Amino acid sequence: MLPRWELSFYLFASLGFHFYSFYEVYKVSREHEEELDQEFDLDTDTLFGGLKKDPTDFEWSFWMEWGKQRLVWLLLGHMGVSQVANLLTRKHKPWILTAYGMWACWCVLETQGTTMVLIHTTISFCVAQFRSLFLSWLCSLFLLSTLRLQDVEEVMRGWYQTENEYYLLQFTLTVRCLYYTSFSLEFCWQQPPAERTFCSFPWMVAYVFYYPVFHNGPILSFPEFIAQMQQQEQGSPKAGLPTLARGLGRLLSCWWLAELMVHLMYMHAIYSSTSLLRAVSCWTLGGLALAQVLFFYVKYLVLFGVPALLMRLDGLTPPPLPRCVSTMFSFTGMWR
Secondary structure: OOOHHHHHHHHHHHHHHHHHHHHHHHHHHHHOHHHHHHHHOOEEOOOOOOOEEOOOOHHHHHHHHHHHHHHHHHHHHHHHHHHHHHHHOHHHHHHHHHHHHHHHHHHHHHHHHHHHHHHHHHHHHHHHOOOOHHHHHHHHHHHHHHOOOHHHHHHHHHOOOOHHHHHHHHHHHHHHHHHHHHHHHHHHHOOHHHOOOOOOHHHHHHHHOOHHHOOOOOOOOHHHHHHHHOOOOOOOHHHHHHHHHHHHHHHHHHHHHHHHHHHHOOHHHHHOOHHHHHHOOHHHHHHHHHHHHHHHHHHHHHHOHHHHHHHHHOOOOOOOOOOOHHHOOOOHHHHO
């Protein structure tokens, strides 16, 4: 264990490096604001006193737009349905949540998108009956690869009026692939004499259509989902209020910090401008790299934090949220 004075020194040195690097990025953002605005069409809002906002991080802009439109209301609906089911009919709660998840899927992806999810799920379940790991992996890779076929893309684009609706379907089918793959592998590992009753198509549908993690994650494996869903002892609704309050406070703080970063530092726009990258100092380049990875971290605290909070209210234990990248010596933990 290092002496306290040495740990304090490293802490202040690290904070100083962070803040000075961010200041350099902020300074470049202010100096080249008009140039970046002309090239990338910066957004203007009243959240931070009229400061312009860098909209060029597609993932953040995409999910914030969808959140404001429909997803936040559907997730709140899931929370309400879950708590009512917990009070009235806890035994049938998984099937009530499954029905709600299918309805919510239909609300945003419409009939064609919901049918695609069901078709992929059914095909994966049928292939899993052969109990071959090779065939299960091959099936999942094949279904995933069909999303990149030009003819399939054109058909799916024709189902919707906007590109964002098509991209939501693409993201959803990609994440769902991880879920039905998890079920298929678990099914293959179970030997017929010891096969458990929950390795069935209804439970697979319940797992695939669990709505808090439906569009983006985080990933909860099939055995963990089933084991936790089948637990009879769950907290009362009153016990969930402190969890809800703490979770909402943490989420709002992370969202505010992410928004502050894209209002003060146009890191994604600068990163996309080759001429500007050649002109800035080494400190600014280091600050850009640091701001990129820290924004990535804060972004996923929000994107994974929302479903993780809903999972806790459902009595499930979500995967741990990402660790701060500034405390890591390897990016393995970040990608995991």
